[in-house]
Amino acid sequence: MNIIKRKVLSVFENQVLKQGCVLEVRAWNPATFFEVDLHLPDVNMEKWNSVQHIKIKVSAYTYRDYTPALWDAETHTCTLCINSSQNGPGSAWVSSLKRGDTISYIGIGSTFHKPVADRRLLCLGDTSSIGHFLALKQLALGIGDVYGAISFSLESHAREFSDYFDTYLQPVQEKKWDLSLVSWLDQQELSNEIVYIAGHIPTAIQLRRHLKQREDFNGDIKLQGFWG
Ligand SMILES: Cc1cc2nc3c(=O)[nH]c(=O)nc-3n(C[C@H](O)[C@H](O)[C@H](O)COP(=O)(O)OP(=O)(O)OC[C@H]3O[C@@H](n4cnc5c(N)ncnc54)[C@H](O)[C@@H]3O)c2cc1C
Incomplete structure (x- = not known):
């Protein structure tokens, strides 16, 4: 400069x-x-x-x-x-x-992420989005039901996350890391949730694509990319 x-x-x-x-x-x-x-x-x-x-x-x-x-x-x-x-x-x-x-x-x-009343709020992200979803949870208190998953590359961090914070977000292990959240999603029954995705941008886009292909899902997707 x-x-x-x-x-x-x-x-x-x-x-x-x-x-x-x-x-x-x-x-x-x-x-x-x-x-x-x-x-x-x-x-x-x-x-x-x-x-x-x-x-x-x-x-x-x-x-x-x-x-x-x-x-x-x-x-x-x-x-x-x-x-x-x-x-x-x-x-x-x-x-x-x-x-x-x-x-x-x-x-x-x-950001554009705020809770919507009387809907299930499904959160998906990586470790960079932990604060983001803790904030969403705080805002959703008494408004909506928050749940979801966070991917971790380190097992010790996943354990600390469960120990320190509420377990409404499930830690999942990154294997080939951008696939772990897709595998987790495949085990969930979906309907008209509001899905909040934050963190790694290519993964966020992949998750959105995957959700749109799900026949049981007719909710809304809100994406907030952090890094790529
Ligand atoms: C609205 C918003 C809110 C954010 N909130 C948070 C937050 O609460 N906590 C948080 O940790 N981050 C958060 N981020 C992301 C953070 O700003 C970026 O990840 C930032 O680039 C990290 O800066 P850096 O200088 O460490 O790395 P950079 O110099 O920006 O990046 C160096 C390299 O690391 C990669 N990289 C960046 N972030 C990560 C990561 N998390 N994991 C692996 N590789 C990475 C980059 O792609 C690049 O290749 C937020 C971003 C946005 C846009």
């Missing part, structure tokens, strides 16, 4: 960047997945009625999207669930975080 571009970006960042504080970081075993508790004093979480995403500065002029989950509007706190098994600035950033650090973010926006 040349000097002029950097200067323009610095001015922009000075105007828009907001700060939050890291309250706690919990690494799973092995440490390629993190739960990060944040205090975001400037955020009004009362208004959230769809799953949100926060654009965080992870290194110089570099931003990544993550999903605020398990929020408490009164204390302005939430938790990010971040997969870091890949090599990237986002992974490096989360791996280096510790309690008391300041984080910078551009803003928080809505």
